[in-house]
Amino acid sequence: MSSAKKVLKNLDPKLATEAYLPSVQAPQEIKVDEVKLRRVARPIRNVRHIPIKAQVFHSRDGPLEFSYDRKIKTPIPKNKLVVQVTHCALNPVDAKIRNGYVNATSGQIGLGREYSGVVTHVGSDVAYAWHEGDEVFGIYYHPHMAVGALQSSLLIDPKSDCIAIKPPNISAAEAAGSMWCFGTAFNILDRLHKSKYLKPESNVLINGGTSSVGMFAIQLLKRYYKIQQKIVVVTSSNGPEVLCEQFPDLRDEMIFVNYLTCRGKASIPLRKMIKEQTVDTFHEAQDATHDDVVPYMQGKFDVVLDFVGGYDIVSHSTTLIHGGGAYVTTVGDYVANYKEDIYNSWDNPSANARKVFGAVLYSYDYSHFYFNPTPGSASKNEWIDKCSELLADGTVKCVVYKTLDWKKTAEALKILQTQRAQGKIVLEVEEF
The missing domain is CATH 3.90.180.10 (Medium-chain alcohol dehydrogenases, catalytic domain)
Known part of the structure; x- marks a missing residue:
């Protein structure tokens, strides 16, 4: 008899009914979160x-x-x-x-x-x-x-x-x-030209010649509209030096009036200039200001362009502006003050009233000009294309x-x- 059979023959039947209990706890099932699909924010790099x-x-x-x-x-x-x-x-x-x-x-x-x-x-x-x-x-x-x-x-x-x-x-x-200041100057002069106020023989006064709009206006008047008369420019003490340096070809095409010597009352030297037919023009040399008296035979003005503001020139307009002439201001009756002025198209009530009733009050055309910088405003005169053209050919800068x-x-x-x-x-x- 084999050894295996001997073992089975001698096996105690009681052992078959007994259970073996281990001394350590049986391992527990590992819990796993249920897998679910959900939306999440797209990573910022993919926006x-x-x-x-x-x-x-x-x-x-x-x-x-x-x-x-x-x-x-x-x-x-x-x-x-x-x-x-x-x-x-x-x-x-x-x-x-x-x-x-x-x-x-x-x-x-x-x-x-x-x-x-x-x-x-x-x-x-x-x-x-x-x-x-x-x-x-x-x-x-x-x-x-x-x-x-x-x-x-x-x-x-x-x-x-x-x-x-x-x-x-x-x-x-x-x-x-x-584009902004060029567009302003071009649209003002284009309106004056089409309305027959601006002609080659017109006598033009610019109040604020070294403003950006004033500089564009000077170039357009002489180089594009071919104004024959000298342009009278009211400017500060170093204005002539700046304008002559920037536009050397126009040096002899301008007459300068010093804004500072008349304490903002530009009408005083202007009226004297017309009455006496002489002008105390000025220039700077070697840090000293020299006044020169030169003849002035152009008379009253046909066109006045005011880029400074104030009521001074308007109040003496009968002695300064020809009947049938034109006065255009971009500021109004108040002298511009960039520290306090706010954006409001109705901030000059007297100027706006004059714009409405100017034909009755004055013998010339008065307008308070507001620039409309939209493509729709260019449909009549193509000022946007003209801006590019005149800059490209060097007419203005x-x-x-x-x-x-x-x-x-x-x-x-x-x-x-x-x-x-x-x-x-x-x-x-x-x-x-």
């Missing part, structure tokens, strides 16, 4: 947009800050394009808009109304006219939407925003400061007073508010 860095303020007395809140979603609308801004110019309207925000309840407010830059995105519906890489300049004017052009990228609608190809012969800074980094926007605004800038103040916008 499609163009980030924007913008210069903003919250109130007129508050600091200027950089904001990163705004974005341009992509793909962009079919009828729009995106411009990466490289330069942005300041205008008096920027100071007026800021002055109007007394407290910070309105949130973030943007600065800047005109710019130059490069097209980076083009909607399919406007691809026939615009292309990526185009260098452009234009006006971004949305004062009631609290946005400005002083930001890294702009979403542009060519139907509602003025935009044009930058002429290759001008710098980006010059382009940024061109933009005079840049100072270019600053956009981190120094506060400094730029202070310069603007002094009202002594003789040309455009332009800010360089960093790539973002």
Whole structure:
């Protein structure tokens, strides 16, 4: 008999009914969370947009800050394009808009109304006219939407925003400061020309010759409208030096009247000039101001362009302006004050009343001009295309007073508010 069978034969039957209990606890089942599918937020790296860095303020007395809140979603609308801004110019309207925000309840407010830059995105519906890489300049004017052009990228609608190809012969800074003031000067003179007030033989007075609009007006009058008479320019003490340096070909085409010597009463030397048929013109040499008495035989003025404001010239208009002439002001009866003036088209009630009843009150045409910077305003005279054309062929140029980094926007605004800038103040916008 085998050993195995011996073991089974001797096996005690009681052992078959006994259970063996181990001394340690049996292992428990490992719990596993039930697998469920659920939605989660898309990672930020997959969100499609163009980030924007913008210069903003919250109130007129508050600091200027950089904001990163705004974005341009992509793909962009079919009828729009995106411009990466490289330069942005300041205008008096920027100071007026800021002055109007007394407290910070309105949130973030943007600065800047005109710019130059490069097209980076083009909607399919406007691809026939615009292309990526185009260098452009234009006006971004949305004062009631609290946005400005002083930001890294702009979403542009060519139907509602003025935009044009930058002429290759001008710098980006010059382009940024061109369209607003050029458009103002061109539209004023175009209206006067079409209304027969402005003719080659017209005698023209400009009050505020070193303002940006005044500089564009001088160039247009002599080079485009071919005005034969010398232009009488009321300006500050170094104004003649600036204008002669910037426009050497027009040095002998201007007669200067010193605004400072008459304490803002420009009508005094102007009336004397017409009555005595001589003018005490002036220039600067070797840090000394010299007055020269020269003949003046042009008589009263046919056209007066006022870019300073005030009631002085209007109050003596019968001795200064020909009957049937024209007086155009961009400011009104109050002398401009960029530290206090606010953006409001009805801030000159007397000037607005004179605009309505001028035909009855005066023997000349009086107008308080407001610039309309929209493409729709260009349908009658194509001023946007004309702007590009005259800049490209060198008929006019933009005079840049100072270019600053956009981190120094506060400094730029202070310069603007002094009202002594003789040309455009332009800010360089960093790539973002």
